[in-house]
Amino acid sequence: MPDELALLQNYLVVGAILFAVGLIGFLVRRNMIVMFLCAEMMLQGVSVSLVAWGRYHNDWGGQMLTIFIITVAACEAGIGLALILMLVQASGRLDIAFWQDVREEGQPAFVDHAVPEERAEDRVWPRLTPSGIEPVVDQDELSHRSRV
């Protein structure tokens, strides 16, 4: 049935895009948690491909393996984040380049040449609208407590 094949082809391309973009993010970013998120994105790309193949071959194995991928991702997130917290408490930052002394022998160290200063227009933070009613403040109570 050509429709099933077209569905399979579309889904495999989406899975490949997710996997490839996760690959780029893992190799490019230096924040440990963002690298972890990109690894999870690669797992999600594989899950999309698995479900597509499972439907095409009318086989339950695709969805079964995806359930186990979610389980393993949960375990990996638990242990990995505990390790990341330990590293942060030892180094004070989430930069993985701080720990580059565990690299292979013979590899030169990576030195940051110039860190670009953040421009003023990038320093925007989201503002929350204040909500609620401001309480009525008694000035006498502020300076002297009449009752304890």
Add this chain to the structure above:
Amino acid sequence: MTHVPALLARTADFDWRSFVASPLCWALLAGAVGIWLMLPGGGSRVRVAGSLIAAVGLGLLGSLLPQLGDLSTQILFWILAGLTAISAVATISMRSPVYCAIWFALTLLTTAGLFLLQGAQFLGVATMVVYAGAILVTFLFVLMLAQPEGHAYYDRISWGRFAPAVATIAAIIIVGGLTHILTNLDEHSLPHAAAAAVNENRVIHEQHVAKLGGQLFSRHLVSVEVAGTLLLVALVGAIAIVIQGKEKRATDAQARQMAASPGGSSDA
């Protein structure tokens, strides 16, 4: 397997001139240039240009894919798949890691929608509840504990110029190779889709979740037990790591205190 040589034989007649003229080449080029411009290290104007170029590349890539059956499926798939690609690229290019996590949550939601479109009902809901609802929230908790205030320097730079360029090239080779093979298939390269309706154990079923539970606990029982053991081990391991870290910090603090007070404390 008789199908693998058929797949590989299609790629033997790879003609450079026809490839450069095909929209696939330009789609990959636009996508690569756009994503490379959006990666951290560039200014804000460069990122906007990069996002536009990457969007053009995504549109060109989408035009190559075969049409699905009916219009509603096609439109739903385009919305979900387009949002997946956009939020995936946004995840890797944000300057604040909290924004990365939130874009990743959107990626998970669109992927859950794709699962539902395939008829995988349990997986769609499980992705939303477990992945986006528990694992991602754990990430946000750790970000709350570990991320310094403001934009950190390591979120604005990368590993020099070599790593982003080579990573982008590797990624477009993966996507381009797969799309080239998939869009040049003929009817005999893949084994035919299994005949749908009649089998009691078919995947597209009215009682999908019941059948999935039946398969999970009969054919894959050992895997379920192993996964449960893995979860227990991971739980114990995470707690052990944290406790050991706390003990190590306590002994380090004690050692520093002993070294600081000369002669040690005699009355402790």
